Amino acid sequence: MQDRMMAKEPNIDPKLLSPYNPTSTEDRIYKLWEESGFFNPDICVEKGVTASDADYFSIVLPPPNVTGTLHLGHAFEDTMQDVLVRYNRMKGKKTLWIPGTDHAAIATQSKVEKILSKEEGKRKQDLGREEFLKRVDQFAQNSHDTIVSQIKKMGASIDWSREAFTLDEKRNFAVRTAFKKMYEDGLIYRGHRVVNWDPKGQTVISDDEIVYEPRKAKLYTFKYSKDFPISISTTRPETKVGDTAVAVNPDDARYKDYIGKTYEIKDFCGVSLSIKIIADYNVDKDFGTGALGVTPAHSQVDYEMAIKNNLPSVTVINEYAQIIIGGENLLGKKTTEAREVVAQWLRDENLMESEVEIDQNVSTAERTGAIIEPLPKLQWFINVNKPIASRDNKTLKELMLEPVASGKIKVMPDRFEKIYSHWIENLRDWCISRQIWYGHRIPVWYRGEEIYCGMEAPEGDGWEQDTDSLDTWFSSGLWTFSTLGWPDLESADLKNYHPTTIVMPGYEILPFWVARMVLMSQYLLGDIPFHTVYFHGIVRDSKGQKFSKSANNGIDPIDVINEYGTDALRMALVVGVGPGNDTKFDMQKVKAYKHFANKIWNIARFTLSNAEGITYNPNFTEYTDSEKELIKERDDLISEITREMNEYKFYLVGEKLYAYTWSRLADVLIEESKSILSGTDEKAKLARVQFLLGTLVQITTVLHPFMPFITEELWSILPTENKQLLMVTKWPK
């Protein structure tokens, strides 16, 4: 077969004589791009491919966690960004895409702890802080290297010269600067309150790191003592040794007369209690007995009631979820054991009135899966309700809500606007301290009663730095500007590229990341972090399940690439997947786009084999009327997709280009060309070849953002005057 072709078309590029081979092409092309320097907009200007007065387009990569390798969700996210980035670069903009990784404090630390325990049977304390952190850094470095190579495999045209890490020197400087400013403005404070304690991870977590899981639980209804007038219901009898009040609804006629009275209980499972009856509208008259035992130390709601009513608080449970008061029957017991001890005591004393099974949502820690234990603790918080003098006395909440409400930040799809606003309206102060080693250490030092917040340790002896580190999202919140040189306000990158044009995260990190970026940028820069946020959905497996380690359904993008090529994978991920929609990954779809890549390849083969010695002339005019119509059809298509690209509808554009290339160009236009090309009318033949070449050139160009590798490879073969890389060739207008 090879021989037949060679004999017939001796002058065609030999690459075209065999089917398109992505594996032998992609790495070579990526290297070519990297060496050109064109991923860096400064070099594009320097080398004259971008006008020095061009508009800016900037986007930050949502930094992947250094907890492992990238999955198809990342591949999806990277592809969409690269499509946009390549499009804008070809439109002639100064286009900057910034890469980076996230240290993902808790996630990475617990991953390394797991490995340490599994492989060496050690705990982090066995190594000590310094040695353990070395291990984490090593792990993070390996993970980082894999991630970088994966991003390159995806064809990302991202500026590696500006790569950042949320925990590197520059970002640490930005974090300390931000912390200090917030501390001085009174936005960051240290407070003692009931927080979400993760007994497994041995750290506090924020409200957003909680996952609610439905469980069956027993609802016990009982009285503290025979003389106590009101029965209460609880699922956690073991905490009742810490009760200091019973709350009832002020409108509840049954309990009205008791409000304000205090009852002494000499023995409640070995502990004496002093219970005051208080009124609070948070109490639901219809739940249980309509009366609620208030345990200020171990419930957020109870804690708030206790503050309002000036009630004492008794801590019952420690950091290891063990009981720390009472007699031998309770002391040192795990909460679950103690629960049964108290329940049995109630039965024995004939105080138990009922035990009913109910459905309950239990709070668990996102990372460790442990059941959250609300505990009173001294932690660092960001006050979201304090008016800020330097920002027109607006609160952080207001600063977050405003730009979205006013449309200054465009949210795509717009239904996420509601979710965003709703989240912020319900926002409580953000707990930012974590009792873990890995991460940005809190820049606060103590000496006795003295406290100092600054960029460096204060002068003098005896100062000890806070041992906690910061919530990883504190540094992620700075990402759009910490990557551009902030806090140096004179940084050219910061001036030119901020606010960034768009950010494209998954909707699941709306509260974690997107809202925090708005918070940080609005407060620290007095400006939005991005003009548009485009939320994408989740890539699921073919059955609609989330990819996860426990389901063992992971697909390595590299395996897909090795079999079908990056271009095919990119098309399969992008085409037909609208903003905010989840998508089921379908290998058949990838296969179909591999066929498409080969189709383009063969269109080129046919065209070039008929264009021997002819160079494409964009100014050629000797077309027949029908060819003129075909050119208009082609131009119309390009205007249409250009409009759609500007509206971020690349999921439609990919499909249209596919349909035109295959069903129009290959199936109709090339087929009808065959009779012309085998005829004797030389003028007609030339016009036809020019038309086909023109179409091929245009299609190759506009397909480039979607299928960068095969189009770049083809570009090097096409007979055009323009011989610079396709990635910096102008998009047809």
Add this chain to the structure above:
RNA sequence: GCGCGAUUAGCUCAGUUGGUAGAGCAACCCAUUUACACUGGGAAGGUCGCAAGUUCGAGUCUUGCAUCGCGCACCA
């Protein structure tokens, strides 16, 4: 309890401002040809979840309902 999304061909999904329903895969028939079998041609397959409304006209707009999924709240 409040809110959001989905429901279109056997499967996975597109469908812009309302104007004769589309793609990929699968299944069926034909074709070995001056690109391509990773192919081409052809045919088949849908009362667009249900019901009502607006309209000359509804997959698209309005209302109600159903099923599935998700978020938030409650979670004593």
